[in-house]
Amino acid sequence: MGRHPLTQRPVHVAGIGLHRYQSRSATSYAELGVVAVREALADAGIGWPDVEAAVVGSALLGMAPGRIMLARLGASGLSINQVENASASGSTAVAQAVLMVASGLHDVVLAVGVDKPEPWRVAPAQAGIGSLEGGLVAPFTHFALLSSQYQAEHGLTVEQLAAVAVKNHRNGAANPYAQRQKVRTLDEVLDGPISGPFTRLQCCPVGEGAAAVIVMSADAVDRFGLKPARCPVFRASVQRSQGFVEPGGNPDAVLTVDTAQRAFDMAGVGPRDIDVVEMHDAFTIEEILYLEALGFCGPGEAAPLLETGAWDVGGRCAVSPSGGLLAMGHPLGPTGTGQVVEVARQLRGEAGVRQQPGARYGLTHMVGIGAVCVVHILEKGET
Template identity: 35%
Template sequence: MKSFVAGVGMTGFVKPESREWQYWDMAREAGAAALADAGIAYEELEQVLAGYCFQPSTAGQRAAYELGLTGVPVHNVNNNCATGSSALLLARQLVEGGISECVLALGFEKMKRGALGGGADGGDFATSPVARHYGVMAAAHGFEATPPTAQIFGNAAREHMRLYGTTEAQLAAVGAKNHRHSVHNPHAQFQVEYSVAEVLASPVVHRPLTRLQCSPTSDGAAAAVVVSERFASAHGLQGRAVEIVAQAMATDTQASFASGRCIDVVGVGMTRAAARAVYDRAGLGIEDVDVIELHDCFSINELLTYEALGMCGEGESGKLVESGATTYGGRWVVNPSGGLISKGHPLGATGLAQVGELVAQLRGEAGPRQVRGAGVGLAHNVGLGGAAVVTLLRR
């Protein structure tokens, strides 16, 4: 059975505490926009998947109640930075499994200012779900007084530079590209263009990563309405619905920890496995994809993801971004929204915002950031701890 994204919506992503709202306000805004985009009422929903990381238990119900009080099941989803895409995956499974025909995936986050910590609540590493991941980092690189997430990805960047000759300028090129793309995205947290030199000159967070290569903490929400083919036909949605051709989630294996490298513990193996499963199920490959929204929490993760998705060989991603192959006029356009680095990164909403951007691109509704001729889009969302979700969409 096929599934389709019939409607998408999102708030602007903003700096925490810069807007007077609660998580249920942002969820109402994004959810109502997705329902309006699909042209359906909340009463037609059969289930709601609500994703978030930092709100309390049953926050999904509190958020969904802003949209309607119909008694439909509301399920709360928390999968670190891959929460939004995990909610979408569960919504798709409900539809493709024949359990429901119209489901809302809703993601939101109200965050605190400053860098994320290493625990589930930004706290104690001893009880952190990612203690094993940070243990690998500490054994290889020690532990410094810098933000822990930037530290583990920054150390992955150091490894990539040492192994493959990747340069600081190539890492900065990712940040420059994504900030340039976000200029045309009214929902982006940042809408300022920076040169490679300016990215390199911004304050160092954990060398070689500078501030303009790191995703910020953000407030915001995003949503998607997922429907069956029968529902789309009955409601006349075929003209705007975008098919979820294939989707897969992978988690860590022993190989993630065996090498002792940060490159492996930050999700490369998970991404590679999820991408391979998606390509096999879809009968398509990365060569068939036109536009990509991927998880650039830090510039190095965009480069690592190029390799894991098969866009280039191992160690060749620095040269790939430097060549212009991943921006307008190149082979793919990666992160036309500005990505996490510039669009922002409210954890529960990120994966759904990626899909929202791809739906706009595949419909030809992305305005000045439109990728010409976009027919197939790929979303990649990853969370340490770990989960990687890859989604292939087609109009």
């Protein structure tokens, strides 16, 4: 496999923007997206005509959502590219934007994730391959089964599992862009069973929203006179898909191990160097599984460390300071792009009460049906 051009030509985050994640509303997807893009343009201090290409990530909108949305900003004739990669659609949009700049094709590229909670039509269910469970294993039950295995192996209690949601709802309560903005007690989290150990507040909400990231070459950062300290740099951008997994193994965790290791190798850092993480915590057990798969701690250690505050803002590594998928929300297309927004905000030191002190390196992690996985590692801009 060849070297990613990112190792030769640095790519910076120059502008970030969001439309708050929210429950289904009458707002069109185009309006959601335009709000996020306008905020990112204003944040970067550039105009729409300065953007040379756009990558639109969505999973549920159907064919060709990008041009009609972006034309509201002006019919500039820029290159528009649509990507769909399930839950990782927004992450993949960022990865493609980074590649466009790193390769030297463009200097200023927009990645925008946008979605509305439309009915799912999942291709693997139409692949002509039957399954014994016959549609009984919804995503929350898939992860409930993984949780059952983990609980049996490591003695994880339902209270320890629910503590993940207590932390992430606390973070979400401090995030004005989060879909769920309410501090929750352990008793509240434990109420309302869904599947296995999961309750309603241990499952990500269904919603809509938009997130935008403008990435730039170093030349463009200089040309537009942007402050380097406000332009974190991508140190790794890695996409992988599921390989062979031993029977009974956890495909999402195995895939995360593979993808993360490649990202750490590319960035030249390790898990202990990471100060802030936004990860795919659609269900509480995922945060436990992926903290260990990413190498932040050993098997069986994630939950006990959570109890010590290691994953809190101000702890060893702030995990899902935005509130994560559990509280910030998981509107699919925007989610991975929104993770980069949060990490960039953290690395700039602009996250307010959610700020991880002294954050230098941040990591984003998403998995998607398939399974696919995308990991980005970013470093604070020069001061």
